Amino acid sequence: MSEELTGNILIVQDGEPTPTVNSTLAGAVTEALNHDCIEEIYGGLNGLRGLMNEDIIDLAEESQQVIRGLRVTPGAALGISRGSVRRPEELERVLAVLEAHNVRFFLLIGDRETLEAGARLSELAEAKGVSLRVIGLPKSLTNELSLTDHCPGYGSVVKQIASTVKELAVDACCQGNHDLVSILEVGGGHTGWLAAASSLAKRRNEPSDPPHLILMPEVAFSADAFVEQVSNVLKTHTYCQIVVGQGLVDSDGNYLATSIPAEMASLPNISSPSLFLRQLLEQHLAVKVQCSVLGATQRCGARAASQADSNEAFLCGQAAVEAVVDGQSGKVITLSRGDTDTYSCETGLASLADIADSTKAFPANWINEDGLSISYQYYKYASPLAAGEVSVPYENGTPVFFALAANRVDKHLEAYSMA
Known part of the structure; x- marks a missing residue:
């Protein structure tokens, strides 16, 4: 049985945005509100590099209207960073920021590079005896990760x-x-x-x-x-x-x-x-x-977003919170489809440590012999993922998107100098 842990949760978005990456954030925040062991719900601004600057906001103070509105809002509401976090001193700084804010549950929504950083951070926390549970949530326009049937956003x-x-x-x-x-x-x-x-x-x-x-x-x-x-x-x-x-x-x-x-x-x-x-x-x-x-x-392109994709992205956010509360760490959320004729999908877990070797090539047998057209196997694979239309609100003839109030959390550490 896993150790009972109480503390704060912090969520970061990083890497190239997708039309539904904010649905994942909304799912995580919504689920985090249901657990007494989670005391505060924080968001890290501008990706992992922003977290190194201790740029943190209080997501629990956001209105439920805004959290719901994230599901129809493109971009990354928390912001992303340019540049990776790889060096040992950078990972040490991220861990120090998390400890300073009593973060015991850490969610990273991102691409391969972001998830690789999450794997290294999880290993560092374990090596130093820090009580920190890390879960990665994939998102990708290019559907590049083989650990999951498909990536939210695709x-x-x-x-x-x-x-x-x-x-x-x-x-x-x-x-x-x-x-x-x-x-x-x-x-x-x-x-x-x-x-x-x-x-x-x-x-x-x-x-x-x-x-x-x-x-x-x-x-x-x-x-x-x-x-x-x-x-x-x-x-x-x-x-x-x-x-x-x-x-x-x-x-x-x-x-x-x-x-x-x-x-x-x-x-x-x-x-x-x-x-x-x-x-x-x-x-x-x-x-x-x-x-x-x-x-x-x-x-x-939020107006062309898939309802199925939005729903699954939200589900991934919920599943990540459930996983860390249940004691999981060093894992990445995956999506798998059922074997029935009617499309169904459920979440699972895979090791974050395997993310570096997770590359999904386009199947050669899905390209027809002429090399210029795509087979029906791909149609069966992709069409359920594009199903349904997201209902985007409009005002004055243009879509309405939502932004976080982004109330800042006080910094506890000395300023960090980026190299």
Whole structure:
């Protein structure tokens, strides 16, 4: 039986935001209010690096309206930090801040890098004999963690990308005369989880629906074959809708590069493949090419958020609090789906220590033999995650989002100098 522990809980968000990361925060705060062993509910501002500065707010003082409103609010309500927390002295500082505020339960909502820091912090606390329970909560646009069936946040970006493809296709259809190419560039880094999401724009049993070509980072790009494929599509369609993953590479593993300003590339050493493709097509075909890039809108599109994703993100927050109260530590919340035909999902726990080796590659057998379309297996996997619509309140014709009052907690330690 685990040691009974009483003290404060502190929650941190870090890493790239998702449309539903605040739902996880709302779930954790809501559940924490139900446990007498939790005395105060704190939030760390601006990620782990902000916590090193002892920037802490009192989440228990927030109104229930605001906590509920977080479920429809994009961004990270607590703020995130740029830069990782890896060095021993940084982890020591985080632990010192937690001890100074009698934090016995610590939740980290974040990406792989954030969760790796949580694993190291949990190990440090155990080594020093500090009574601290640490639980990680995954969130990811790119669905990159193999420890969980899917990551909170992914279902909403699936919905956003597929919806955008449908809208772009309608726009292109009314303009094209067998001479228009519309290219949508999506993120995802080195994997095709985001590019594959566009396949949900297709109707069942309508393979000729847009997108006509999906260029996945997992499939080596051939310029000659690509030009021919676009030409073939335009013979039977008035336009060609293409989706390209940002990490698209050629047969030698080189990123498709073109001369664009470095600040336009959202990942180091990756330029814009959509601009490369436009130049290629304009050189070889008599076509007009329109390029669109889903950048930050992939992570802040609250109006296209998935209700299923929002509900599961909230559930993860609740499960994390239940886990630390029950004595769990050094764990990460996971999602697993049932074996029945009707989709169901429940939470579980995995070791935080395994997070560094947790990389979810896009399954090769989910890419059809043509290398340009996605199989029905992916549809069955992803469509339940994008199900349902979040009801966003509106005022004066625009969405209403919610912000924390962010009442500060007094600092107890001397100021910390960041290197």
